[in-house]
Amino acid sequence: MIVFNLSCSDCDFSFEGWFENTQDYIKQIKKGLVSCPSCNSIHIKKGLMAPNVAKKSNSKISKSNKSIASNVKRLKKIIEKEFDYVGDKFTEEAKKIKYGETKERAIYGEASIEQTKELIDEDIDLLPLPFSTKKTN
Numbered sequence: 001m002i003v004f005n006l007s008c009s010d011c012d013f014s015f016e017g018w019f020e021n022t023q024d025y026i027k028q029i030k031k032g033l034v035s036c037p038s039c040n041s042i043h044i045k046k047g048l049m050a051p052n053v054a055k056k057s058n059s060k061i062s063k064s065n066k067s068i069a070s071n072v073k074r075l076k077k078i079i080e081k082e083f084d085y086v087g088d089k090f091t092e093e094a095k096k097i098k099y100g101e102t103k104e105r106a107i108y109g110e111a112s113i114e115q116t117k118e119l120i121d122e123d124i125d126l127l128p129l130p131f132s133t134k135k136t137n
Contacts, residue, residue, distance in 0.1 A: 005047035008036035014047060076131045083108045085133070091115040098124050108133055 002021060007014045013036050019025040025046075028034050032042045083106040086093045090109030096102040110133055111119065111126075119126055 006034070006044050007047045008039060008041050009043035009045055010041040011036060011039045013038035017044075072130050076129075079108055079129065082106060085109060091119060094119055094124050094126065095122065098122065 002019050002025070004017045004019065004025060005014065006017045015037055017025065017034060019028070025034075029044060034044050035042050036044065086107045086109040088110050090107065090111045093102070093107050093109070097104050097107070108129065116126065
């Protein structure tokens with residue numbers, strides 16, 4: 001099957017037409033079997049179209065997804081090793097660091113949307129992490 005972008009020469013209506021092959025399209029056009037769904041005109045022309053190329057199952061996209069997942073796992077290991085986990089005390093700790101009440105260090109933990117907005121309003125830099133930060137042990 002092949003899909004052509006078609007348009008009506010009379011009313012400029014654009015639509016798709018599905019054909020067995022190009023010869024089938026030509027045959028149906030010559031016989032007046034293809035008509036505009038908007039005005040029923042048989043004055044139809046092919047429009048611009050992009051080729052439909054099937055993707056291989058082992059395409060770069062699936063490799064890219066594996067690479068992203070691998071990078072997230074690496075990032076998680078680095079953060080868990082190098083940052084202090086403060087859990088649901090993240091907001092308080094971030095404010096203490098910002099205002100010099102405790103030593104400056106890299107932290108991670110949980111914050112609600114409201115707490116996150118509060119930190120942003122106080123010009124405290126933060127980033128959402130692409131993984132769950134909840135500790136299970």
